[in-house]
Amino acid sequence: MEFDIFVLVQSVVVALPAAWLSLGALDNILHPQINRDDVARVLALEALREWPDVRERVGYRAITNGRTVRRLFILIVIAECAVSILLWIGAICLGLAFFGLADHDRARDLAMIGTLGFTGIWASFLTGGQWFYYWYDFYGRSIHL
Numbered sequence: 001m002e003f004d005i006f007v008l009v010q011s012v013v014v015a016l017p018a019a020w021l022s023l024g025a026l027d028n029i030l031h032p033q034i035n036r037d038d039v040a041r042v043l044a045l046e047a048l049r050e051w052p053d054v055r056e057r058v059g060y061r062a063i064t065n066g067r068t069v070r071r072l073f074i075l076i077v078i079a080e081c082a083v084s085i086l087l088w089i090g091a092i093c094l095g096l097a098f099f100g101l102a103d104h105d106r107a108r109d110l111a112m113i114g115t116l117g118f119t120g121i122w123a124s125f126l127t128g129g130q131w132f133y134y135w136y137d138f139y140g141r142s143i144h145l
Contacts, residue, residue, distance in 0.1 A: 004098055007098045008098045010094045010111065011091050011094035011098060014087055014115060015087070015088070018088045021083060028077045029081075032073070036069070042128070042129070045059060045133060048136055061132060083117035083118055083120075087111070087114035087118060089114065090107065090112070090115070091114075093106065
């Protein structure tokens with residue numbers, strides 16, 4: 001019985017990021033201008049507008065070409081959709097394994113592939129945010145409240 005509960009827990013642990021990523025992908029498909037414009041601001045290093053000394057040192061990182069931004073955004077949305085599907089397949093297969101309707105090892109492997117994709121997307125957002133000084137915008141807002 002403990003093993004069965006563990007399989008159910010695995011299914012939920014995979015389904016939660018699947019739901020989060022699916023909603024993000026859906027918003028990016030239905031309302032692309034919202035996040036695409038935010039991505040453009042991040043890539044342009046707009047968070048550094050109040051720190052010209054920092055921008056001077058890392059300004060070479062800025063990406064302001066609209067075509068490049070659109071292509072990158074499309075790539076993000078494609079990755080979000082593909083990984084969302086993988087996560088849902090993994091979560092559903094684990095759920096089926098809980099009921100003995102699917103092989104647990106295969107279900108776990110599918111879930112892990114989806115989880116790797118999710119981790120890759122999340123790590124890319126974190127790394128990109130660091131590279132483009134995204135967090136400076138939050139710092140600046142808290143200073144000027």
